[in-house]
Amino acid sequence: xxxxxxxxxxxxxxxxxxxxxLFSRRGYNIDSLTVGRTESENISRMTIVVEGDDLVLEQVTxxxxxxxxxxxxxxxxxxxxxxxELVLVKxxxxxxxxxxxxxxxxxxxxxxxxxxxxxxxxxxxxDENKIDAVIESLKPFGIKELVRTGKVAxxxxxxxxxxxxxxxxx
Amino acid sequence: MPKSGAEIIIKSLQEEGVDAIFGYPGGxxxxxxxALYDSNLKHYLVRHEQGAAHAADxxxxxxxxxxxCVATSGPGATNLVTGIATAYMDSVPLIALTGQVPxxxxxxxxxxxxxxxxxxxxxxxxNYLVKDIKDLAKTIKEAFHIATxxxxxxxxxxxxxxxxxxxxxxxxxxxxxxxxxxxxxEGNKGQISNAAKMIGESRKPVIYVGxxxxxxxxxxxxxxxxxxxxxxxxxxxxxxxxxxETHPMSLGMLGMHGTRxxxxxxxxxxxxxxxxxxxxxxxxxxxxxxxxxxKVIHIDIDPAExxxxxxxxxxxxxxxxxxxxxxxxxxxxxxASDWQDKIAKWKAKHPLKxxxxxxxxxxxxxxxxxxxxxxxxIIVTEVGQNQMWAAQHYKYTxxxxxxxxxxxxxxxxxxxxxxxxxIGCPDATVIDIxxxxxxxxxxxxxxxxxxxxxxxxxxxxxxxxxxxxRQWQEIFYDRRYSCxxxxxxxxxxxxxxxxAMGIRVTEAKxxxxxxxxxxxxxxxxxxxxxxxxxxxxxxxxxPGGAIHKMLGG
Numbered sequence: 001x002x003x004x005x006x007x008x009x010x011x012x013x014x015x016x017x018x019x020x021x022l023f024s025r026r027g028y029n030i031d032s033l034t035v036g037r038t039e040s041e042n043i044s045r046m047t048i049v050v051e052g053d054d055l056v057l058e059q060v061t062x063x064x065x066x067x068x069x070x071x072x073x074x075x076x077x078x079x080x081x082x083x084x085e086l087v088l089v090k091x092x093x094x095x096x097x098x099x100x101x102x103x104x105x106x107x108x109x110x111x112x113x114x115x116x117x118x119x120x121x122x123x124x125x126x127d128e129n130k131i132d133a134v135i136e137s138l139k140p141f142g143i144k145e146l147v148r149t150g151k152v153a154x155x156x157x158x159x160x161x162x163x164x165x166x167x168x169x170x
Numbered sequence: 171m172p173k174s175g176a177e178i179i180i181k182s183l184q185e186e187g188v189d190a191i192f193g194y195p196g197g198x199x200x201x202x203x204x205a206l207y208d209s210n211l212k213h214y215l216v217r218h219e220q221g222a223a224h225a226a227d228x229x230x231x232x233x234x235x236x237x238x239c240v241a242t243s244g245p246g247a248t249n250l251v252t253g254i255a256t257a258y259m260d261s262v263p264l265i266a267l268t269g270q271v272p273x274x275x276x277x278x279x280x281x282x283x284x285x286x287x288x289x290x291x292x293x294x295x296x297n298y299l300v301k302d303i304k305d306l307a308k309t310i311k312e313a314f315h316i317a318t319x320x321x322x323x324x325x326x327x328x329x330x331x332x333x334x335x336x337x338x339x340x341x342x343x344x345x346x347x348x349x350x351x352x353x354x355x356e357g358n359k360g361q362i363s364n365a366a367k368m369i370g371e372s373r374k375p376v377i378y379v380g381x382x383x384x385x386x387x388x389x390x391x392x393x394x395x396x397x398x399x400x401x402x403x404x405x406x407x408x409x410x411x412x413x414x415e416t417h418p419m420s421l422g423m424l425g426m427h428g429t430r431x432x433x434x435x436x437x438x439x440x441x442x443x444x445x446x447x448x449x450x451x452x453x454x455x456x457x458x459x460x461x462x463x464x465k466v467i468h469i470d471i472d473p474a475e476x477x478x479x480x481x482x483x484x485x486x487x488x489x490x491x492x493x494x495x496x497x498x499x500x501x502x503x504x505x506a507s508d509w510q511d512k513i514a515k516w517k518a519k520h521p522l523k524x525x526x527x528x529x530x531x532x533x534x535x536x537x538x539x540x541x542x543x544x545x546x547x548i549i550v551t552e553v554g555q556n557q558m559w560a561a562q563h564y565k566y567t568x569x570x571x572x573x574x575x576x577x578x579x580x581x582x583x584x585x586x587x588x589x590x591x592x593i594g595c596p597d598a599t600v601i602d603i604x605x606x607x608x609x610x611x612x613x614x615x616x617x618x619x620x621x622x623x624x625x626x627x628x629x630x631x632x633x634x635x636x637x638x639x640r641q642w643q644e645i646f647y648d649r650r651y652s653c654x655x656x657x658x659x660x661x662x663x664x665x666x667x668x669x670a671m672g673i674r675v676t677e678a679k680x681x682x683x684x685x686x687x688x689x690x691x692x693x694x695x696x697x698x699x700x701x702x703x704x705x706x707x708x709x710x711x712x713p714g715g716a717i718h719k720m721l722g723g
Contacts, residue, residue, distance in 0.1 A: 010350060013299070018291060025292055055477070062474035068296040068316060071350040163349065 002031060003057050004083065004153050006161040007046040007064065008072040011037070015069045019046065022067065028052060028060050032150030040163065043071065047152045074161040076153060083153035086125045088113075089135065092142030093120040101141055108134045119144060172337035175303045175329070176205035179267065182310040183211060185342045188238050190214065190229060190593050192222040196242020197282060199269030201334035214593065214622060217614040219246050221586040223253020224612070227262050228587025231573045232548055233594035234387070236263040236317050243269045244282030247328075248289065252580060255293040257324040259577025260408060261385060263317040264324035266290075272332040273301050287328050295323030303336040308343050315346040320353030321472040322385060353471060357488030362496045365443075365467045365484050370502030372441035372465075374509045375401045378424065378453075381408030381576070382446015382470060382490050384569040389413065391494035392445065398501055401443070402513045404432040406453055407561055409446070410572040415565040416545075421513070422522070425453040426711045427558045430520035430720060433711070435513055436461050437718035444468045446490045449479040450577070459716035469493050522562050522723065524705070532556070532631040532701045535681055536563035539601060539629065542685045547599040548573065548591050552584035552608030554638035556631045558707040560603040582611025588626040589619055599627070599689055606632040606658045616668035619694040627688045628696045630661055633703045641706045645721070665696035674698045 009015045016035055023030050031049035038045045050060055057075065064070050093101055093116075101120060105112055110124035124134045128151065135146065155161060173181065179202055183191065192214045195203045206213055216222040219241040226237030237257075241250050247268040257264040271280040287297045296316050298309050313325040369375060383392055389412050396403050396419050403413045404421040413420055421432035436442065442464040447453070454460040457479060467484040468476050476485040486493050524533045536559050539547070545567055551557040551574040566572045573591055575583040588602035602609075609630055619626055631637075640654040662672030671691050675684045675698070688695040708722030 014287065014291075017288070021291055058477060059474065062476075065350075066472070066474055068348060068351045 001051070001053065003050050003052070003075055003077045004081070004151065005046075005048040005050060005061070005064075006074040006076055006153060007048060007070060008038070008161065008163060009044050009046060010069040010071065011042045011044045012069050015044070018067050018069060019048075019064065022063055023050075023060075026059070026063060028056065034150040034152050038162070043163065045161075047150070049151050071163060072161065076155055076161070079159065080156040081153050082156060083127050083151050084125055085128055085131050085151050086123065086149045087131050087135065088147050089122045089124070089138055089143055090119050090145040091122060091138045092144060093118060097141055101138070104134070104137045108137070110134055173340045174201065174205065174337050175306055175334040176201040178303070178306050178338070178340050179310065179329070179334070180205050180209045180211055181340055182307055182342055183238060186310070186314045187235070191238040191240055192216055192225040192229075192590065193240030194219050194222055194242070194246060196246045196269060198243040198271055198331045199240065199246070199329070199334075201331060202240065202267070202269065202329070213240075214589075214618065216586065217617050218612065219249035220253050220582065221589075221612050221615045221618065223250045223264070223266065224256065224580075224583050224586035225590035225593070225615075226264055227253060227257045227583075228550060228573055228590030229594040230257075230262050230264060230590075231587070232570055232591035232598075234570065235594070236265055236314060237590060238265045238267070240267045241269070242282065243271055243286070244284045247284055247286040251289060251293070254290055254324045254326065256575050256578045256580045256583055258293045258295070260381060260575065261322050262324065263322040265313055265317055266324060266326040268326065268328050269334075270299065270328045270330040273330045274332070276330065286326065290326050293324070294326050297326040297328070299328040299330075300333050301330065303333050303338045306333060306338075307341060311343045312346050312348065315348075316351065320351075354473070354487045355471070355489040355492060357469070357486045357493035357496060361484055361486045362493060363500055365486060366497050366500035366502060368441060368465060368467060368484060369399060369401075369443065369497070374439045375399065375441040375443060376421070376435050376439040376464075377401050377403045377443045377445060378436065378447055379403060379405040379409040379412050379445050380447025381406065383409055383412040386446060386471070386489055386491040387569070388446070388491035388494050389569050391491055391498060394498050395494055395501075398498060400510055402435055402510070404428070404436065406447055406450070406576070407574060408576045410561060411566040411569045414567040416567055418514070419510075421517070423561055425717060426455065426713075427562065427707050427709065428711075428717070429522060430709055430723065431513065431516035433717040433720060434516050437716070439464045442466045444470075445494065446470060448475045454479065455711045455715050455717040459718075520723070524708075529702045530676060530678055530681075530699060532559050532633075532699070532705055533563045534678060535629065535631065535699050535701070536560055536603065538681045539603075539685060540564045542682060542689070543599055543601070547571070547601050548595060550574070550584045550588040550591055550600065550602045552602070552604045553579045553581045554605050554608060554636065555641065555705075555707050556603050556605040556608065556637070558638075559631070562707075581608040583608075585609060585612050585626070585628060586615045588628070589615060589624050592624050592626050601627045601629055604628055604630045605637055606630055606634060606661070607636045607656050609661075610658060613664065616665065616670055616694065616696070620669040623693055625692050626694055628694075630696065630698050631701050632658065632661065632698050633701050633705065634658065635703060637705075638707070640704070644704070644706070645710075646712070661696055661698040665694075670694040670696055672696050672698065674700065676700045
């Protein structure tokens with residue numbers, strides 16, 4: 001089963017190597033990994049999507065915790081969360097097909113962010129299913145290039161993955 | 171007054187109570203050595219950086235204090251790698267300081283530049299590249315804290331030359347603030363009660379003791395638990411000395427070369443109490459048949475060890491010393507005498523034994539060492555048959571008296587580690603039990619031992635084979651002795667050439683006099699015991715087999 005881990009780490013050099021190295025060394029499979037800054041200075045947040053049963057996940061979590069730079073790990077899979085991914089697709093667009101592509105873009109509430117002579121770049125944000133669907137719809141036009149960010153995720157409502165868990169609700 | 175980075179390193183080491191360091195200079199660590207020249211910090215110049223890492227490791231294991239080793243950048247740093255990995259596998263507090271090219275040359279494939287923090291990432295508990303002198307004292311403080319607390323381990327600090335040279339105000343921090351590092355030392359109260367209850371209900375319990383008990387200093391609590399419950403105790407290689415092997419409830423070592431009594435007891439027990447141990451494959455053999463009828467209590471400071479290899483019924487994360495003390499408080503006694511009778515019968519029926527006929531036997535030599543030293547020596551070993559015989563035929567009664575590379579199995583570890591142990595414990599008799607193969611891997615440290623007159627005794631069990639590999643070839647590879655017939659030099663002459671004492675022994679009757687002479691010499695001694703060439707270590711569990719199905723012995 002796939003799990004989504006929200007991992008808070010010290011923003012130290014090499015922290016990404018430490019985490020990625022741990023996964024490869026111990027043979028855990030990363031589906032995707034994203035990393036970026038957070039509301040706190042010096043703290044970065046990774047969203048790691050990892051495949052494995054409960055035993056594997058327990059080991060992944062414990063081994064991650066052993067890294068000094070890892071502050072907090074939250075497996076949010078079984079909770080209510082919002083997840084998003086962003087994709088950029090450069091798709092073949094002849095004058096005859098542009099209209100059709102633009103309709104698809106509208107349906108998915110995606111955006112065209114670049115127009116070339118025979119290509120369009122389309123930006124789309126959404127959960128994994130939506131991204132998969134938009135890519136599927138664009139395939140017939142010829143996908144020249146594609147890049148996905150990997151998943152970012154956040155718990156809904158009054159639950160937090162941060163180091164100040166006791167903060168007052170607004 | 172501002173101090174240079176090099177001076178700050180030395181002051182910081184002194185703040186940490188370091189009284190001996192082991193190292194080897196080179197281009198990018200000269201500023202450190204320059205500051206060392208003016209300090210009263212005792213430095214031991216080894217003959218190979220690997221020797222420095224192992225010596226620091228041996229010092230740490232013998233004393234319980236962190237060991238410190240120093241090397242230059244590039245090849246100096248990579249020569250430490252085996253020693254760091256050895257310390258990592260056996261949870262030894264080790265601080266490795268390495269020189270590095272100046273910051274402005276980093277990442278340019280400069281002369282003697284190597285990414286040592288990258289290389290040692292999987293074999294250190296943490297490591298640092300210090301790029302700003304302002305972080306230096308704080309980093310050293312953190313390094314010592316991390317290396318010595320929780321589950322101990324090696325920490326490497328990479329020190330670019332300009333950081334050693336630059337100056338700043340020295341202020342050694344009192345405290346460490348690490349958001350992501352807070353080891354759990356107190357065990358969960360509920361689980362401790364459950365454990366005490368489960369122990370009370372068991373009819374056939376066994377305590378399985380690992381190196382964690384030695385590290386935690388929990389031997390008294392363990393002893394009390396065993397006495398209160400009359401529960402038999404088996405130790406791993408790393409756990410040797412945590413429980414006196416002279417005690418009636420001692421089963422000796424378990425696993426691949428364990429005693430039959432230990433392996434039978436574990437295979438039949440209804441409760442296995444694992445304390446500071448990690449269910450290594452050399453201990454468990456075929457995991458599905460390891461303690462198949464037992465409930466398992468696992469006490470360990472490292473949560474990641476719990477449930478890693480076997481399913482646990484009662485996990486307790488915490489310092490084993492504290493947890494055992496609390497369990498002892500709550501214990502409802504179980505004194506099932508049938509089990510103790512059965513254990514006693516196994517022990518009587520299956521003692522460790524060997525064929526005494528033929529030429530000089532290595533097992534006999536180990537027994538003689540035990541006799542001569544009255545079991546009071548610090549025994550350090552190399553790796554292979556010598557290590558297993560040293561583990562089997564000497565009775566360890568105190569923690570930190572058996573020092574051996576258990577996890578990594580590093581040949582060449584023993585001799586430099588013995589030097590470190592002797593420096594840490596100058597009043598103890600320190601004996602390195604070696605094979606002729608292993609000893610040749612760090613034989614150059616004879617120069618170190620002689621120069622500083624460190625009276626360690628190297629006992630070579632010389633069979634002119636890489637004996638353990640040969641044993642496997644004999645049993646599992648149809649006696650095809652591929653590349654295990656190894657010639658050595660004349661070890662007596664080598665010892666003498668270095669300025670040590672060399673003794674050769676070929677007859678049983680010469681063994682004790684030679685050992686006594688070596689101990690009385692008060693200087694480095696190499697004894698070349700020419701032993702039966704094809705002697706095997708028994709009993710033995712074939713790799714991947716169930717531990718109650720043993721060969722020989």
